Amino acid sequence: MALNYPELADQWEDDKCFQSPSALHGWLTGFLSAGARLTTDSWLQEAADYLEIEAVTEGLHPLLVGFYADVVDTLGAEDMAYQVLLPDDEEADVDEQVECLAQWSKGFLDGLGASGKITGRPDKDVMEVLQDLDAFSQAQVDDVNDPENVQLLNELAEHARVAALTVFYAYNKPQQPPAGATQKTLH
Structure with missing residues (x-):
């Protein structure tokens, strides 16, 4: 299921949700990136x-x-299909999109912390992207008429996407066979 921002935003409004779809997407991404998982009931x-x-x-x-399901599937996909959930140009002005990116970034950090999985100091690469996301969580548009805003937004969103994948791959290692297990060789 590809996430549809307008559909989500409409339902969020109907249910009077306090956080945006972008913020929840960031929260879940951070939570899962730390290596945590939830049952359906726990997730809800x-x-x-x-x-x-x-x-x-x-x-x-x-x-x-x-x-x-979408976030779990795309984060772990071999094709790195994961995308940060933001409204597109037809749904929001660039300043609203930047605000949603800031909400996504804050949500990511909140979810990472809520997971309880990160103990000790993260490695250098993870620490660097977490610092970037902390800065992104305070992003805003100074001049709404600046023609470079869209390009900058796209660059920040791509950086946030790569940051999420960096954290995900750092804390979600593929399962290793037990020590001493032998692998069968095909002849």
Whole structure:
């Protein structure tokens, strides 16, 4: 399921969700990137808590289930298909898109912390991208008429995407065979 920002935003508005789809996407990405996983029920409760709603409605339930599946699938995809969830040009002005990127970045850091999986000091590459995301969480557009805003937004969004994948690959290592296990050789 590809995430559809307008559909999500409409449902978020109907359910009076406090956080944006971008913020929740960042939170879930950070949580999963740390190596944590959730059951469906746990995910729905975490999402409701983060969105600051009392309960997940019938309209929101399938979107959140698909949301989780999409983030898990794209983060771990060999083709690196993962994308930061932002409204596109037809849905939002560049200043709103930058605000959503800032919300995504803050959400990522919140989710990483909520996972409880990161202990000790992260390696240099991870630390660097986390510092970048912290800076992105405060991004804003100074001059809405600057023609370079769109290019800068695209560069920041790509950097955030690569940052998420960097953290994901650092904390989600492929399973290794048990020590002493032999591999069969095909002849």
